Amino acid sequence: MxxxxxxxxxxxxxxxxxxxxxxxxxxxxxxxxxxxxxxxxxxxxxxxxxxxxxxxxxxxxxxxxxxxxxxxxxxxxxxxxxxxxxxxxxxxxxxxxxxxxxxxxxxxxxxxxxxxxxxxxxxxxxxxxxxxxxxxxxxxxxxxxxxxxxxxxxxxxFVISSPAMWNLPVEGTPTLLVGMIKGIGEVFVIDSLWTGSLILLALFWTGWRFGLYAIIGTFVSWLTAYFIGADTHSLNLGLYNYNAVLTIIAVSLVFNKNLKKTPYIGIIAAMLTVPVTAGLELLLDPLGLPALTFPFIVCSWLFIALGKVFQSYKYKQTVPVQRLPSRNKQPI
Missing domain, CATH: 1.10.3430.10 (Ammonium transporter AmtB like domains)
Known part of the structure; x- marks a missing residue:
């Protein structure tokens, strides 16, 4: 005992x-x-x-x-x-x-x-x-x-970058569903449909908004990457998606209180991660470094800051200005 x-x-x-x-x-x-x-x-x-x-x-x-x-x-x-x-x-x-x-x-x-x-x-x-x-x-x-x-x-x-790898081949058939699910798995630096599927399930378990926003984020980022001409290999691996998934959750759900308007802001933020990712990859390629989740950090900070500026401006516009009575005014 x-x-x-x-x-x-x-x-x-x-x-x-x-x-x-x-x-x-x-x-x-x-x-x-x-x-x-x-x-x-x-x-x-x-x-x-x-x-x-x-x-x-x-x-x-x-x-x-x-x-x-x-x-x-x-x-x-x-x-x-x-x-x-x-x-x-x-x-x-x-x-x-x-x-x-x-x-x-x-x-x-x-x-x-x-x-x-x-x-x-x-x-x-x-x-x-x-x-x-x-x-x-x-x-x-x-x-x-x-x-x-x-x-x-x-x-x-692990492909060590070199100038020969800067222009990646665009041949092949892009697969939307595979790229979307793998993009969710790439949050953990893992190329796996099983991992991506269970991560998505985990998000839905947390709340339907998290799962739905993750799908929206990976969908719009995949389409953005496709239409700007990203290479097929990266599209099918979901390398342009995982930052978008994190960003849309951060901007739309975690760091913003206005849930009614944030889906649209989150979608814009998710789409922005694609060109940011492409630009950072070009910048980091000579060093042999991957972009990792740095695009997520940059875009999330940007939209969180813009949200705070907008809220501050909106607050100043709605607060009535208190006018002091004029000392020079004479009673009638």
């Missing part, structure tokens, strides 16, 4: 850690739901058990790191310290070869939590969301180091 209470306390703490870590998966899509996170984890694991295991361990490492760094309790409980860690862990496993990549992936996950803690303090002053900045910059820096260090081996399947 004396040991029952400690065992129960340990089980409760372990259960809470698992739930928070699962929320980290859904927080990649800007929602906090443990069951949605479980569906996403299953989708990743079906594609690759190794990636699934690393993603789960990365979320745990990010959560524990956030706790011992003294992170905000509500942020920790909602899985905020897990989502950048998950993306860093997955990208490390995908981009690197060798036994050291496991250690590097977990180190990157911890570093993502540390970066989130530091950036939150700075950006909160301007009420700017951190989003996936830690993941993007840690991955970029890691890739640049890997190009120059012999102890880190790049995966040969």
């Amino acid at each position: 004396p040991q029952a209470a400690p065992n129960f306390y340990f089980f409760k703490k372990f259960y809470l850690l698992i739930v928070i870590s699962l929320k980290g998966f859904s927080q990649v899509l800007l929602v906090g739901n443990a069951f949605s996170g479980l569906l996403i984890l299953i989708g990743i694991t079906l594609h690759s058990p190794v990636l699934g295991l690393m993603a789960f361990l990365s979320s745990i490492v990010g959560t524990i790191t956030g706790k011992y760094l003294g992170g905000d309790r509500d942020l920790i409980r909602n899985g905020i310290y897990g989502f950048n860690a998950i993306l860093c862990g997955i990208s490390t496993i995908l981009f690197l070869h060798g036994d050291k990549r496991w250690f590097i992936a977990l180190f990157a996950a911890a570093l993502a939590a540390l970066s989130l803690k530091m950036l939150t303090k700075v950006l909160d002053k301007w009420n700017i969301p951190v989003l996936t900045i830690p993941f993007v910059f840690i991955t970029w820096i890691g890739l640049l180091i890997a190009y120059r260090v012999d102890t880190l081996y790049m995966d040969p399947d």
Whole structure:
């Protein structure tokens, strides 16, 4: 009997850690739901058990790191310290070869939590969301180091950019449905119909608006990329879609209170991610770096800022101006 209470306390703490870590998966899509996170984890694991295991361990490492760094309790409980860690862990496993990549992936996950803690303090002053900045910059820096260090081996399947690859072939048959679903899976840097389908299911589980907006975002971005002449390979892989999915959710649902008007604004933001992605890819190609979710960050920040400016202007127009009585006016 004396040991029952400690065992129960340990089980409760372990259960809470698992739930928070699962929320980290859904927080990649800007929602906090443990069951949605479980569906996403299953989708990743079906594609690759190794990636699934690393993603789960990365979320745990990010959560524990956030706790011992003294992170905000509500942020920790909602899985905020897990989502950048998950993306860093997955990208490390995908981009690197060798036994050291496991250690590097977990180190990157911890570093993502540390970066989130530091950036939150700075950006909160301007009420700017951190989003996936830690993941993007840690991955970029890691890739640049890997190009120059012999102890880190790049995966040969990861195409290192060269001038010969700047003009991609446009031959082939674009497939709308495949590109849309894979585009949702590419949020986690994964090319898989199963993963994309389960992520979409996870969004619908969170709320029908999240699932519907994800479909709209990936649809309009695919059409935009198709009509501006994007290469067929990228279209079928959904490489122009995943930033749009994140952006439309951020702009239309998470960081905007006016749900009646935001679908139209979110659609415009989702479409904008396509030329932004194309431009950033051209800019980053000479460095051999992928755009990752940086277009999502740029477009979301832009439309969040514009929304705040518009709301401020609207507030000034609706507030009546209080006029003081004139001192020179004489009573009749």
